[in-house]
Amino acid sequence: GALIHRLIRGGCALFTAHTNADRANPGVSDALAGALGLTGLRPLEAKPEPATDKWVVMVPSDAADTVRAGLFAAGAGALGNYRECCWSTTGTGQFRPVDGADPAIGSVGDLERVPEDRIEVIAPRRSRAVVLAALRDAHPYEEPAFDIIELADLPSDRGLGRVGELPQTRTLREFTADVAAALPATEWGVRGAGDPNRPVRTVAVCGGSGDSFLGLATAQGVDVYVTADLRHHPADEHLRAGGPALVDVAHWASEYPWCAQARDVLDRAFADRDGWQARVSELRTDPWTTAAGAVR
Template identity: 65%
Template sequence: MSVHLADVITALDAAYPPSLAEDWDSVGLVCGDPADPVGRVLFAVDPTAAVVDEALAWGAQALVVHHPLLLRGVDTVGAHTPKGALVHKLIKAGCALFTAHTNADSADPGVSDALAAALGLTVTGVLDPVPAPAVDKWVVMVPAHATSAVQSALFAAGAGQLGEYSECSWRVAGTGQFRPLTGANPTLGEVGRIESVAEDRLELVARRSLRSAVLAALRAAHPYEEPAFDIIELASTRADCGLGRVGELPAPETLRAFTERVRAGLPQTVWGVRSAGDPEAVVRKVAVCGGAGDSFLPTVTRLGVDVYVTADLRHHVVDEHLRAGGPAVVDVAHWASEFPWCAQARDVVERLGGVETRISTVRTDPWTVGGYGGGSNAYG
């Protein structure tokens, strides 16, 4: 069976749900026709001109990247603009462009899981977890003869979804009792007389955002004039999704040795790998965050990790962090910290079968010349 761009999009959206993307982000299909067949897919961190040229030279029908080409609002993609020129080149060659950015950062597994794996860490938690969607538990009393119809209506409204399972519910039989008062128009029984009915207690969950839709479906399908039901707001839980990861090394080692581990695990760049902290300090518990992660320095201090690996760290920020008693830090190139994700995303698409994949050989790290000062932590 041939694979189409729509199949690739479905697979990537399942692995990196667009709902996890930050509000300011731009993810998903940038250009391309979902109905087009796809035989070759190239993966890269950045959609630079060199990467686009590589994709087209190889004959790719899709280019999957981490960083968006069109992040901020634009009013033209004319070929006279640098970004517009790339869009035109891709479209003319029949190559789609797809972006998985902050949704890939927060997915499970995501960018930081790939970084942790490259460093040989066993992931034990999320640095900045995303709370699971708010969920209601619905308890509905239904006359036994109408249970199936009410249940189907609630499922159609989106209730009964548990992870990768749908149409989940629980029921138990019992006896309902009521006395219709003057003005009531009962489906069963008579005004002024107590009525006992064989009923089912139906329980199921639904996202809180679906509450209005589920309530409307309940009222439309339930045979009673005044259906009896409870809506219970379930306690918030922490998901396995979110930015950054916390993990452990197979065995304790010095910061100096760990810095070499990071250097060996990531692609070489002019930026290099540098650490701040006592070189002989022993580390075991590690936090990582692909991309620029200086905003989580207070978090890693609170979590009590021994060392934190991220990118784009600045002089004063690191100095103040260490003075405040924070853990050692290892600073790497932004591109290098996110490059391991390319293999992870490639594996997602390869599972479709019938698609040839490749990771871009272009180093899109922008730094080209390194300055070599003194000391053991000079660029390498």
């Protein structure tokens, strides 16, 4: 709180990055993977793409353009960098109005067959109420016929952790030394768990505390998992169960490579602003300040 008040007095904006940076692409684990030279990155725990519905709407052909326009205005029909996307075909709709109906076409009691367009569009599931209201407002029928189909969740390139490949196979002992050389030095150091001579090529990483993903790392079939704040019992049980080797680094060191990445993102966004300058603070926030020599 005191820091926020100080920033306000100094006229400084504040953007706080935590899980938002962990899940982003690029994000914390991308930067860690990049520092270790990994390629072919994919999320360790992929975040799904936003939930999507497919709307199928039947509408008289002469009112189809009006209904399409209403759906598009409500946010339907967006596909990547494209807008007003839909698919349409023409068929024959049939209905018989009964007592109490107020049909836009035909008469109560009479069977009607009408040329209709079948319109298919996608829309974010969160916009369902807005799209439904737009559909009812634009459609000429008092009871429009439509389907809402919930599409399957698809993995995105965002999510926690990353899995990638080393340029060449290393032993766990060699790789542990590589990690120590790639990250800022800390009193915590870098520790490896598993057979020191185990060959490693496929690597999972998770910046920050990542022992909750030990099972995911095993399921991904990686050779080694790099993260921070590993605890004795989870690590021991993981290895006894046949999981991949582990490399444990300091929490601060695992996240620090992201700072330069974040600076580059800002530079790309604001470099054309007069007087723009971005730099990474050299203040070390690792809480560990001293350590005794390892006992062998």
